[in-house]
Amino acid sequence: MTxxxxxxxxxxEIKNGNLIKGINLEGLRILGSPDNFVDNYFKQGAxxxxxxxxxxxxxxxxxxxQFVKNTAKKLFIPLTVGGxxxxxxxxxxxxxxxxxxISINSAGIEDIKxxxxxxxxxxxxxxxxxxxxxxxxxxxxxxKSNGRDLININPIDWAKKLEDNGIGEIIITSVNxxxxxxxxxxxxxxxxxxNVKVPVIASGGAGTFDHILEVIxxxxxxxxxxxxxxxYDTYMLYHFNKKKIGNSTFLEKYIKKKSNNNLKKLKIFLKxxxxxxx
Amino acid sequence: MLDSKIKVGIxxxxxxxxxxxxxxxxxxxxxxxxxxxxxxxxxxxxIVLPGVGAYxxxxxxxxxLKIETDIKKFIEKSTSNYLVGICLGMQLLFNExxxxxxxxxxxxxxxxxxxxxxxxxxxxxxxxWNKILIKNHNKEFKKYSRKNFYFVHxxxxxxxxxxxxxxxxxxxxxxxxxxxKKENIIGLQFHPEKSSLIGIDLLKTIIKLV
Numbered sequence: 001m002t003x004x005x006x007x008x009x010x011x012x013e014i015k016n017g018n019l020i021k022g023i024n025l026e027g028l029r030i031l032g033s034p035d036n037f038v039d040n041y042f043k044q045g046a047x048x049x050x051x052x053x054x055x056x057x058x059x060x061x062x063x064x065x066q067f068v069k070n071t072a073k074k075l076f077i078p079l080t081v082g083g084x085x086x087x088x089x090x091x092x093x094x095x096x097x098x099x100x101x102i103s104i105n106s107a108g109i110e111d112i113k114x115x116x117x118x119x120x121x122x123x124x125x126x127x128x129x130x131x132x133x134x135x136x137x138x139x140x141x142x143x144k145s146n147g148r149d150l151i152n153i154n155p156i157d158w159a160k161k162l163e164d165n166g167i168g169e170i171i172i173t174s175v176n177x178x179x180x181x182x183x184x185x186x187x188x189x190x191x192x193x194x195n196v197k198v199p200v201i202a203s204g205g206a207g208t209f210d211h212i213l214e215v216i217x218x219x220x221x222x223x224x225x226x227x228x229x230x231x232y233d234t235y236m237l238y239h240f241n242k243k244k245i246g247n248s249t250f251l252e253k254y255i256k257k258k259s260n261n262n263l264k265k266l267k268i269f270l271k272x273x274x275x276x277x278x
Numbered sequence: 279m280l281d282s283k284i285k286v287g288i289x290x291x292x293x294x295x296x297x298x299x300x301x302x303x304x305x306x307x308x309x310x311x312x313x314x315x316x317x318x319x320x321x322x323x324x325i326v327l328p329g330v331g332a333y334x335x336x337x338x339x340x341x342x343l344k345i346e347t348d349i350k351k352f353i354e355k356s357t358s359n360y361l362v363g364i365c366l367g368m369q370l371l372f373n374e375x376x377x378x379x380x381x382x383x384x385x386x387x388x389x390x391x392x393x394x395x396x397x398x399x400x401x402x403x404x405x406x407w408n409k410i411l412i413k414n415h416n417k418e419f420k421k422y423s424r425k426n427f428y429f430v431h432x433x434x435x436x437x438x439x440x441x442x443x444x445x446x447x448x449x450x451x452x453x454x455x456x457x458x459k460k461e462n463i464i465g466l467q468f469h470p471e472k473s474s475l476i477g478i479d480l481l482k483t484i485i486k487l488v
Contacts (some may be wrong), residue, residue: 004450005407005426041472047407073301076429078472100298100430100472123331123431125403168403197396199405222406278407278426 007047007223031109044263072098097216119166174204181207194221287322291339302471328332329366368465368488410445427468
């Protein structure tokens with residue numbers, strides 16, 4: 001029996017055509033055009049890419065379509081797209097533009113039948129759910145609209161319900177840890193991945209290679225979604241000492257300490273630790 | 279035959295993402311067309327039957343296109359005409375499937391399409407990168423042995439004739455056929471168009487068979 005391959009998945013949050021990065025899904029900063037970032041990740045051996053439109057639910061639009069179309073032309077790895085997906089038509093449109101999987105959160109919370117319907121039409125493997133979990137006083141909740149609305153449902157119960165309704169994969173994001181780069185929420189990830197059969201992707205808080213190793217060793221996930229850790233390195237590669245894009249002065253100071261952690265190096269690190277990566 | 283002269287036709291069943299497979303053939307400089315209605319298939323060297331979605335729907339769409347007999351003529355016309363089924367497209371090549379009940383397939387390859395046994399497989403669907411192991415008797419695909427390709431499926435093909443199996447893959451201890459080849463009919467359970475540069479290379483290898 002072969003051991004499973006752990007997927008390393010860069011996650012790009014897009015707002016008005018720019019790649020942005022927030023802390024706790026808020027406090028957004030512009031990092032630049034997503035194109036360079038995606039190119040870099042593909043070259044470095046990313047196993048998949050996640051695109052999310054961070055304000056889509058709030059404004060009820062999804063302007064990711066064009067990006068998805070352009071990206072798909074040169075990206076020969078799976079592409080997951082999410083943010084503001086509300087209708088079957090939205091899914092169809094994204095798939096036509098080249099997305100492989102569609103990530104749904106808010107619309108599923110509003111009506112779980114939407115997940116069931118989407119999985120039935122497009123197949124379970126096409127429909128992914130991003131659970132945005134918030135921890136308050138040792139109690140876990142789920143949330144919608146990119147962490148804005150708190151819902152009194154436990155993420156483990158919610159994961160099971162999503163699975164019962166045909167979801168093909170679950171991305172479990174800790175909103176508390178997101179963007180802080182201080183480590184993933186092991187307890188949450190463990191509980192969710194222990195309680196479902198579908199693949200679980202851990203997200204939110206990876207700041208070092210050891211954080212990633214820890215979540216792989218201690219939980220039953222099949223992949224890790226990473227943004228800050230890789231974005232800052234790529235940002236340095238493309239923008240530092242070049243033309244100024246985004247809030248560059250602040251970012252450069254902040255990033256200098258953080259960069260030099262790229263995807264290729266992560267995979268070498270994990271392989272050395274006996275973890276099966278591609 | 280020179281790569282640049284190869285004509286590839288991709289059958290659009292209207293239920294799946296064929297953009298990626300189109301893009302993949304586009305960058306390997308083949309002449310690629312999307313087939314949306316009944317047309318003369320004999321002008322192509324390779325016909326691709328892609329697929330993500332439900333078996334029943336796909337078979338229904340194929341019969342709506344009235345294209346089944348044309349595909350049959352295409353493969354019978356010349357041994358250097360290749361039919362390539364990808365993922366669900368591979369499964370459609372078989373006699374029958376047990377996805378959501380029972381449906382009849384195209385019957386080009388003897389065998390069945392079955393679901394993964396959930397008692398054996400801890401994680402379903404099989405949605406990940408995984409290695410393919412090329413059978414000893416095969417030379418054309420030998421260089422891809424133990425390389426990782428991207429899979430997304432809950433059902434697998436069980437061919438009657440074991441000699442037609444070119445590659446196998448192990449998912450949670452469950453071995454299944456990941457490449458099948460019966461003369462000029464090839465089935466790939468993984469997605470070459472989503473398997474990074476090695477997937478593109480494999481599509482090139484198939485072009486060289488023509």
